[in-house]
Amino acid sequence: MRDHDSVPAIRRLTTAEASAGLLLEMRRLLDHAFDGDFSDEDWEHTCGGWHLIVSDGCLVAHAAVVPRVLTVADQPFHTGYVEGVATLGARQGEGLGSLVMVEAGRVVRDEFALGALSTARHTFYERLGWECWRGPTFVRLGSTMIRTEDEDDGVMVLRYGESRDLDLTAPISCQARAGDDW
Numbered sequence: 001m002r003d004h005d006s007v008p009a010i011r012r013l014t015t016a017e018a019s020a021g022l023l024l025e026m027r028r029l030l031d032h033a034f035d036g037d038f039s040d041e042d043w044e045h046t047c048g049g050w051h052l053i054v055s056d057g058c059l060v061a062h063a064a065v066v067p068r069v070l071t072v073a074d075q076p077f078h079t080g081y082v083e084g085v086a087t088l089g090a091r092q093g094e095g096l097g098s099l100v101m102v103e104a105g106r107v108v109r110d111e112f113a114l115g116a117l118s119t120a121r122h123t124f125y126e127r128l129g130w131e132c133w134r135g136p137t138f139v140r141l142g143s144t145m146i147r148t149e150d151e152d153d154g155v156m157v158l159r160y161g162e163s164r165d166l167d168l169t170a171p172i173s174c175q176a177r178a179g180d181d182w
Contacts, residue, residue: 010052042179065111070174072167079112082115085097131156131168134169
């Protein structure tokens with residue numbers, strides 16, 4: 001952490017509780033953090049659940065947890081899906097991303113049966129208890145299952161409670177959505 005003696009305060013709020021100005025600030029942070037590669041669909045995926053934010057005069061870190069249903073080997077799980085994880089570039093390396101992700105893990109455990117996310121940065125999440133899914137991934141489009149081999153190496157889960165013993169090599173699927181399915 002910078003020269004601060006205390007850990008920055010994290011705020012947990014739902015999309016409905018966020019002001020229009022705060023939502024705009026979240027979107028700007030995400031646009032900047034993803035170098036302009038954060039689409040309107042990505043933003044839609046980030047809304048509708050909980051936002052975990054750290055502010056220090058301005059928004060410096062963000063993660064969202066949104067509800068989805070993932071199916072593992074034909075068993076549906078009410079899943080907290082993590083979206084929009086970002087830290088302001090000038091503040092990276094201070095532990096702020098970890099701070100919002102620890103809080104995201106709390107939201108997942110408080111509200112859902114399983115946590116999931118898609119990333120290319122496995123080591124960041126593994127040290128926080130997330131595990132790589134090793135089984136095949138699919139997207140559900142109505143009653144049709146579409147294989148998503150390109151996603152096989154990106155899906156991670158947070159198992160606990162009823163999901164603690166899930167087989168990480170079983171097939172996993174999500175419902176199709178606009179933009180990136182995973």
